Amino acid sequence: MDAAEVNPPRNADDDGLLALDPPRRGEEEKLDLRKLLLFERAVAAGSLSAAAHELGWSQPAVSQQLSALERSLGTRLLTRTTRGVVPTPAGRIMLGRAEAIRTQARAALEDLRSAASTTDQTLRIAAFPSLVGGALAQSLEQLASSGGGGFEVLEHEPPEALDLLRRGRVDVALIFRHENGEPIPSGHRAVTLGRDRHRLILPRRWGLDHDILELADAADLPWVAGCQRCTQHLTQVCSEAGFTPRIRHVTDDPQAIQALVAHGLGVALIPRLALRTPGAAGYADRIDVVELPHLAPREITAVHPESWTGTARLDELIAALRRRI
Missing domain, CATH: 3.40.190.10 (Periplasmic binding protein-like II)
Structure with missing residues (x-):
């Protein structure tokens, strides 16, 4: 094994910190992404020799790059032994950050590729x-x-x-x-x-379209609710109208909401967009729609x-x- 793999950088204390001043503003520029990913590869491979073999590099070249990374950061990242390398406490911290940095770098490249063509x-x-x-x-x-x-x-x-x-x-x-x-x-x-404004929909078989003119008129009826955010909105607007809805059924599917209402299982607050989907046409003759102009649109x-x-x-x-x- 090459001596560079065994010997740590000089002037390092027992905690793996080099004799450098604390980081100052702007020193993040010293973090070389290529060297950081090489450090991650060396830890995964277990030795500098194995990492060099995977990359097609020489072992001294890998050692020099990692030593340069340690010097630039002011801390020892790896403990070199005759069996390979293991991360120091500081190295384990940096290893945890390396994956997040690599993910962000990949996302940035994907954004660039996406924006390259119009x-x-x-x-x-x-x-x-x-x-x-x-x-x-x-x-x-x-x-x-x-x-x-x-x-x-x-x-x-x-x-x-x-x-x-x-x-x-x-x-x-x-x-x-x-x-x-x-x-x-x-x-x-x-x-x-x-x-997009909300409407109140009722089972036509109940014959209540002339009796229910505003949200509060439906206070005593069973309700069908939607997604979590829609349910929160329903609860909020009903509270403002002076009642708590008795929610009996919950589904994320707008067409399922209309089906439940059409079959007489409850009433629902539904946005106009959901009433305009092609699937809504199948329930048009089985539900009544009440306009609620006082409700703020989404x-x-x-x-x-x-x-x-x-x-x-x-x-x-x-x-x-x-x-x-």
Whole structure:
């Protein structure tokens, strides 16, 4: 084994810290991503020789790179032994950070690749169910017929869609926001697509459409609720109307909500977009719809990285959705 693999850098104390001043502002520039990933590879391989073999490098070259990383950081990351290398306490800390840094670097490269083309790209979209089944599907049909890049759609509620966007798994999140909704992630832009008002839907067989004119009139009826955020919104607006809804059924599927109401199992608060999906037509003659103009509408928003502003394919999608919301 090469002596460089056994001997640690000089002037290091017992805790693996070199005799350097504490980090100062701007010293993060000393962190060389390539050397950091090499350090991660060496720990995984168990020795500098094994890491060098995997990379097709010489063992002294690997040792020199890692020693340079340790000097730049002011701390010893590896303990070199005759059996290989093991991370020091400081090395274990850096190892935990290395995976997160590598993930962020990969996400940054994916963003760059996504933004490199404005015509032949595949636009990755996360959207909530009542938008996917109606306005979004109709918009994508129109855009697909005009050529250009393709589309990938993932159905997710707004919190999950925003999380995918933050992690670079999608290019745009189509979400709805009630008052005091989720904050927009840093480095992203929110574009309003339209506003979506709620309706109260009742089983037609109950014959209550002339008796129920506002939300409070349904206080004594059983309710069908939607997703977690929709249920929270239902509870809030009912509380403002002076009652607590007796929720008997819960489903994330807008069409299932309408089916439950159509079959006489309860009443529901449902957004206009859900009533306009193709599947809603099957229940149109079995439910009554009560307008609730006093309820604040939810805002339909497209959220995307600021770097995507002005991208042709995204602009086309936004324009198509605005025509349908």
